[in-house]
Amino acid sequence: NAGVTQTPKFQVLKTGQSMTLQCAQDMNHEYMSWYRQDPGMGLRLIHYSVGAGITDQGEVPNGYNVSRSTTEDFPLRLLSAAPSQTSVYFCASRPKETQYFGPGTRLLVL
Amino acid sequence: AQRVTQPEKLLSVFKGAPVELKCNYSYSGSPELFWYVQYSRQRLQLLLRHISRESIKGFTADLNKGETSFHLKKPFAQEEDSAMYYCALGVTGGGNKLTFGTGTQLKVEL
Numbered sequence: 001n002a003g004v005t006q007t008p009k010f011q012v013l014k015t016g017q018s019m020t021l022q023c024a025q026d027m028n029h030e031y032m033s034w035y036r037q038d039p040g041m042g043l044r045l046i047h048y049s050v051g052a053g054i055t056d057q058g059e060v061p062n063g064y065n066v067s068r069s070t071t072e073d074f075p076l077r078l079l080s081a082a083p084s085q086t087s088v089y090f091c092a093s094r095p096k097e098t099q100y101f102g103p104g105t106r107l108l109v110l
Numbered sequence: 111a112q113r114v115t116q117p118e119k120l121l122s123v124f125k126g127a128p129v130e131l132k133c134n135y136s137y138s139g140s141p142e143l144f145w146y147v148q149y150s151r152q153r154l155q156l157l158l159r160h161i162s163r164e165s166i167k168g169f170t171a172d173l174n175k176g177e178t179s180f181h182l183k184k185p186f187a188q189e190e191d192s193a194m195y196y197c198a199l200g201v202t203g204g205g206n207k208l209t210f211g212t213g214t215q216l217k218v219e220l
Contacts, residue, residue: 042196042212101154
């Protein structure tokens with residue numbers, strides 16, 4: 001049982017490049033979400049999903065897209081990276097109450 | 111809208127001293143409160159949730175609806191308690207959405 005996994009661990013992008021942050025969970029959780037963690041701002045919700053085929057926006061969705069074609073995977077797409085998206089990104093999943101977090105992806109946008 | 115306030119960015123205590131990390135929330139409905147901990151360069155993990163009323167690693171937290179607080183306490187700090195602590199608020203029927211505070215860095219000095 002790997003829990004919540006994220007790839008890559010670290011990524012450097014140039015402004016305007018696109019990329020996908022991968023998130024997978026093997027616990028058959030319906031709920032999954034993406035957060036970004038910035039100094040002094042805590043964790044802010046980007047997008048979330050309550051099941052396959054269902055996604056919704058969180059607090060800071062602009063510049064990010066998500067899809068949920070399977071229960072296991074919840075990728076986060078940056079269509080045109082900006083320096084303001086430099087952050088640590090955490091994926092999380094949960095059955096009912098407790099969120100299980102992935103190890104995070106550190107993204108640097110130059 | 112819900113809100114979580116952690117007034118201290120940094121709390122420094124000596125080993126063996128009592129610890130209290132403050133958390134106040136704003137929410138008109140019935141809240142679910144959590145404390146998450148993040149050790150250096152590790153993923154966030156759940157420390158406590160108010161509904162379970164348990165003590166984990168010597169930490170306790172009591173929900174005070176009158177004061178809208180969920181302070182985290184430990185009678186005797188240990189060096190291994192040094193970490194970032196986040197208070198989080200879940201809303202009834204809110205699906206996967208948690209609102210996090212900005213976090214408090216606890217530093218336990220010898």
